[in-house]
Amino acid sequence: MFRETPLALPPLISKEMMKSTRYFLFAVALLGTLLSFTFNYVAITGIGDPLNNESDTLAIEIIEEIDPMLYDTSCVFERNWYNDRTFAYMGDKEVTFTDSTIIPICNVFHDACYPVKNKINSPFGHRGSRFHKGLDIALKRGDTVLAAFDGKVRYAKFNNGGFGNLVIIRHNNGLETYYAHLNKLKVKPNDTVTAGQLIGLGGNTGASSGAHLHFEVRIEDKPIDPAVIFDTETFTLKADHLELADVIFAPSRRSHKKVAYDKNATIYKVRSGDCLSTIAKRHGISVNNLYRLNGLSTRSVLQIGQKVRVR
Numbered sequence: 530m531f532r533e534t535p536l537a538l539p540p541l542i543s544k545e546m547m548k549s550t551r552y553f554l555f556a557v558a559l560l561g562t563l564l565s566f567t568f569n570y571v572a573i574t575g576i577g578d579p580l581n582n583e584s585d586t587l588a589i590e591i592i593e594e595i596d597p598m599l600y601d602t603s604c605v606f607e608r609n610w611y612n613d614r615t616f617a618y619m620g621d622k623e624v625t626f627t628d629s630t631i632i633p634i635c636n637v638f639h640d641a642c643y644p645v646k647n648k649i650n651s652p653f654g655h656r657g658s659r660f661h662k663g664l665d666i667a668l669k670r671g672d673t674v675l676a677a678f679d680g681k682v683r684y685a686k687f688n689n690g691g692f693g694n695l696v697i698i699r700h701n702n703g704l705e706t707y708y709a710h711l712n713k714l715k716v717k718p719n720d721t722v723t724a725g726q727l728i729g730l731g732g733n734t735g736a737s738s739g740a741h742l743h744f745e746v747r748i749e750d751k752p753i754d755p756a757v758i759f760d761t762e763t764f765t766l767k768a769d770h771l772e773l774a775d776v777i778f779a780p781s782r783r784s785h786k787k788v789a790y791d792k793n794a795t796i797y798k799v800r801s802g803d804c805l806s807t808i809a810k811r812h813g814i815s816v817n818n819l820y821r822l823n824g825l826s827t828r829s830v831l832q833i834g835q836k837v838r839v840r
């Protein structure tokens with residue numbers, strides 16, 4: 530049996546207080562359970578809390594998956610966005626890609642479409658004394674011309690430089706496609722378009738002798754052979770990504786300067802699949818010597834048929 534301690538202190542908590550304390554504790558417990566459910570829900574769904582661990586982990590995983598050689602498209606529709614310039618990057622001294630840059634062409638979210646499923650009248654490349662910077666695709670006046678990839682119309686109007694009615698679309702991957710000599714424009718500047726969407730009707734406007742589509746693909750104004758992306762006979766994609774090392778660019782005035790060879794020089798003609806390091810190895814010369822002999826730099830992109838001095 531317990532005896533009440535003689536030194537019992539006056540109770541700090543009265544019976545009434547105990548009663549209300551019990552209610553208070555019950556309320557706290559209930560609130561705690563509710564809060565815990567809410568936090569778990571937020572943690573699972575990632576709603577409302579930008580710093581919750583679940584989405585943090587996801588973000589880190591995605592960043593790790595991005596290839597550092599991928600073309601930077603973080604501001605693709607803001608950087609050099611001009612509705613009235615044929616060439617949007619002309620003011621830039623440097624390009625932001627190298628010959629190892631990779632450009633994704635299509636994936637499960639973004640489709641691709643050959644603009645006019647018809648034969649080629651004139652390919653990309655040297656045409657007489659000039660360089661033809663696109664493909665001429667046969668069509669009849671009024672035939673539909675379709676957007677090659679998803680993107681946003683940067684330019685859609687008559688062009689005085691010879692393109693005639695011209696549509697330029699900038700794509701999510703940074704490429705731009707040009708559709709020239711159109712009879713009618715079916716899009717406006719800043720329209721969002723999807724691959725395969727009607728953008729204009731074929732025609733013969735501008736410097737053109739007969740209806741056709743002049744189709745160009747450019748990266749920061751530099752023309753790329755569209756035939757490295759599309760098979761021009763089956764009208765299908767050749768690959769889901771483009772490595773700029775494998776790409777044929779039109780020669781720019783600067784990189785096209787003539788190299789004077791002395792009579793002891795050995796000249797090699799660049800073939801498909803060549804790169805500076807394999808050419809150097811095959812001819813027992815260092816890559817640096819190749820640069821020096823040919824006035825090339827690390828930014829130089831070799832073209833098939835280009836003559837390179839190897840000795």
Ligand SMILES: [Zn+2]
Binds near residue numbers: 651661
């Ligand atoms: Zn053309």
